[in-house]
Amino acid sequence: MCNDDGVGAPGLQAMVEALSGLGEIWVVAPDRDRSGTGHAITVHQPVEVRETRLPGAERAFTVQGTPADCVKLAVLELMGQAPDLVAAGINAGSNLGIDVIYSGTVAAAAEGALLRARAIAVSAVTDKSNPRLAAAQAVARFLAEWVLTGGLLPGVFLNVNVPDRALQPLEQLTWTRLGLNRRYRDEYVRLPAQEGRDENGRYLFWLTGDADDGDLHDPSTDAGAVHRGRVSVTPVHLDLTDHQALARWAAAPGTLWLRGFRAAWDARALG
Ligand code: MN
Numbered sequence: 001m002c003n004d005d006g007v008g009a010p011g012l013q014a015m016v017e018a019l020s021g022l023g024e025i026w027v028v029a030p031d032r033d034r035s036g037t038g039h040a041i042t043v044h045q046p047v048e049v050r051e052t053r054l055p056g057a058e059r060a061f062t063v064q065g066t067p068a069d070c071v072k073l074a075v076l077e078l079m080g081q082a083p084d085l086v087a088a089g090i091n092a093g094s095n096l097g098i099d100v101i102y103s104g105t106v107a108a109a110a111e112g113a114l115l116r117a118r119a120i121a122v123s124a125v126t127d128k129s130n131p132r133l134a135a136a137q138a139v140a141r142f143l144a145e146w147v148l149t150g151g152l153l154p155g156v157f158l159n160v161n162v163p164d165r166a167l168q169p170l171e172q173l174t175w176t177r178l179g180l181n182r183r184y185r186d187e188y189v190r191l192p193a194q195e196g197r198d199e200n201g202r203y204l205f206w207l208t209g210d211a212d213d214g215d216l217h218d219p220s221t222d223a224g225a226v227h228r229g230r231v232s233v234t235p236v237h238l239d240l241t242d243h244q245a246l247a248r249w250a251a252a253p254g255t256l257w258l259r260g261f262r263a264a265w266d267a268r269a270l271g
Contacts, residue, residue, distance in 0.1 A: 001025060001087045002074075004067040004104025006033045007052065007060070010131055011090035011124065016056040018137035019144050023084060027060040028074040030067060030104075035091075037066045039107040049073065067108035075115045085148055086112025086157075089122035090140060092131040094161050096223045097182040097215065100236060109157040110238055118147045119157035125226055126164040135169040136162040139231050142170055153235075161222055161232040174230040179221030181214035 001019070003012035007029040016025055031050075047065045054060035061078055063070045067088065075082050088108035095103040105121045112119030120143055124136040139162045152158070159178075166172050191204040198204055215221040222232040 001027045001029075001057070002067050002070045002108040003029050003089060003091065004034050004037065004108060005092055006030050007054070007062045009033075009092065011092050011133060011136075013055070014090050014133040014137050015087055015122070015140060016054065018090075018140045019085075019087060020056055022141075022144060022148065024058045025056060026074065026079055026083065027054050027057045028063060028070040028078060029061075030070060031062040031064050034066050034104050035093075036102050037104045037107070038102050039068050039110060040066045041068050041072065042066060047073065049078070067104040068111045071108050071111035071115070075112075075117065082112075082115050082117040084118065085144055086115075086117045086119035087122070087140065087144060088112075088120070089124075089160075090131075090133050090136045090162075091121070091123040092126060092128045093123060094125040094226065095121065095123040095159060096161055096211070096226065096232070097179040097221070098184075100159055100178060106159055106236070109159070110236070113155055113157040114238065116154065118152045120144065120147060120160060121157065122160045122162065124162050124164055132164040135164055135166040135231075136160075138169045139166075139173070142173075143233070156235050156237045159222070159232075159234045159236050161226050163226050163229050163231070165229055166231055169231050172230045173233055174219070174225045176222040176225045176232045176234050177220060178234055178236070179215030179218065179223040181218075182211050182216070182221075182223045183214055184211050185209045 003009050042065045050062050052060050052062050088105045091105040100106045109119035109121035122140045124133050126132045187209040188205040191206050215223045216227045218224040222234050225232040
């Protein structure tokens with residue numbers, strides 16, 4: 001079990017409670033909030049690990065590293081084997097559409113899938129300062145049981161988003177696709193306000209900006225489902241290959257593109 005909000009996150013404790021009794025629970029989590037670190041791993045310095053205690057967990061470790069570090073360490077060293085289930089979350093805040101690229105929560109589940117474990121990432125669409133997690137707990141429990149009884153293909157993990165207002169969360173489960181028309185209106189705020197430099201002459205930029213309402217009205221997307229108060233369940237795999245483009249280009253040997261390359265190569269050899 002992992003949580004990119006850090007080992008002290010209420011969502012981590014909520015996940016432990018939600019999955020209690022399903023098996024032996026091991027927690028391996030970053031020592032602080034590592035949201036937005038994506039699938040980063042620590043390679044330029046050693047990773048520091050401390051054992052700690054967490055109510056409901058058989059063993060618990062804090063890692064001075066990223067969520068992907070945590071899952072890698074858990075499987076390869078701390079547990080010495082892949083667990084029956086890698087559960088990431090419950091994240092305070094949604095992970096919809098392109099968020100899966102930036103999310104540490106999703107990366108933890110993705111790392112699990114890469115290591116051939118079954119994995120789910122659960123995010124609560126809720127106020128981060130006062131997260132309401134009960135609906136997400138019910139969903140996490142249900143999906144964990146479903147996954148543990150074989151309801152998941154190898155290499156595929158589930159990205160789950162639960163609106164906190166889902167009153168009957170299990171009746172609201174909806175299979176969705178990632179809504180990639182949901183775009184961020186990214187904006188850098190210069191800090192401090194005085195000419196954008198601090199006393200040391202450094203520029204300070206703070207990334208802000210909300211997502212737009214792209215895909216909000218398409219219920220087949222994760223964002224659209226959540227917008228309707230439904231629980232979004234997206235099967236995700238890490239094959240980023242564009243299979244349409246591959247089929248189009250790879251099936252046509254001797255295309256103009258290839259001939260152009262050969263002509264350029266020949267010209268170079270002659271020159
Ligand atoms: Mn997070």
